[in-house]
Amino acid sequence: MKPTWPLLALTLLQGLSVGLAGIAAVLLVMGHQQGPMVFADQSVALVTGGIGGLSSIFHMHRLAGAKYVLRQLKTSWLSREALSTGVYMLMVALTVLAHLLAPPATGLWQVLSVLAAILGIAAVYITSMLYATIRAMRSWHSPLTVLVFFGASALSGELWAWAIAGIMHRSPRGLEGALWVLLTIMAVLKALQVRNFREAEHTVMSSTGTGLAQKPYRVMDTGTTKPPYRHQTQIWPMLTSTQKFGGYGAMAAGIWIIPVITLLTGSGLMADLFTAVAGSLGLIVERWMFFGDATHSSRVWFADEPKRSSQVVR
């Protein structure tokens, strides 16, 4: 489908915010005495989550209907997303306020921090389920979508917590080890998801007979079925092999290759910042490809399908 910037901003910044709030809660619970750093993490979580929430407004093309957005909590994951992200942001704001206003000894800050992290995890789960439950979007209809959303959230939070620790000249125990673990988990999940995307693309093809009782068939362009599908945003002109190679290559370079090289060879503030920026850019490309490379079941009725030769002939 067509990637749009409000969706990229909402999902990425919500994930980053929850990742940072989660790491802040873990640091507090483990008693690492990193008060200023935890507070910095939570403040960045508040700002990024707020920007993400605001960008979702631009995803609505008719604001007059926005007052009805919580009407269908019983069935709609989008209604639930609006509610859960709002409640999470409220809790993060309260957490930051509690640190500023309440005496540290009361424990209120700690309790609110843990609550914010739990609500954040729920918000990411709900956002990812919005995509994973769409049966017609064959690439997304998988538990992997949920796992990759959690992986991206944890990794982006970890990368920025790493950078914030560098800026504040702190090195909390376990942060570097966690980064290595998350990079590995995310690599495995993303590899499986890209495999899923290729499987979906291969399954939804007119030449396999998908969509009709008779097969195989070819859809002829009659003038109303050609790209760029301005009125049908659920599909998009199929990415070329070069675009896919470039997209997934840039994603791999940003998320894994550059951060791993920097972690192995460099140290200091600049290296930490470089790792966070490269990783974040990689995650932006990852999310862009998540939307841009997705296959919708209605693709079989549009005439941009390339002619394919046998994939198994020798």
Place this chain on the structure above:
Amino acid sequence: MQLTIITDLNKCVGCKSCQVSCKEHNTSGEFGPVPDHEPYREVDGMWWNRVLSVEAGEYPEASVMYLPKACMHCYDAPCVPVCPTGASYKRADNGVVLIDYDACIGCQLCMWACPYGVREFDEHEGVVKKCTLCIDRIEDETLPEHERQPACVQSCPTHARTFGDLDDPASEVSKLVAQRQGFTLLPELGARPSVHYLPKRPMPHSISNNEIERVLEASES
């Protein structure tokens, strides 16, 4: 009650009169539900009903089939539960799936959820639109009885399209589906579309004159 349209793929000749009459009926200048801002330049504009040309086989053993594709008014329409505002809804009295433009926020989630790609986004009004089964015609009691049917059904010159209640076993549409083994598109996605198609019959065998003469000679001898 589940109102629906059945299309006989043997009778459809791909003239696109259903596609054009849909646009004609639902476009009333700038204020009609189907936008038509640049009708002479915008062939990829909004169409609630699109006739696909489907080609199979290789010359000389080739065939062409035409497939009119609009909203399937599914029993379990996936576009309905995903809508956060309740703008997409399915009427209990006649099974027609409709959109309340006043409640739609234009998030387009219903377009992703629809397996058939028959919902279209109106970027000028910021809302999603689709086939209404000409609800304004079928409920208009000022029209004569025979005109209370969708514009695409009424305009079909070959009577390939039949309109009726699929839940009524005695209706013409139910009988056609039962007798002619009507099929739906993408049944594996579980939306249970009400719109059915009657499959093309196999092409008749072609028998050469030589073959006929050979059989006649054999029967005579």
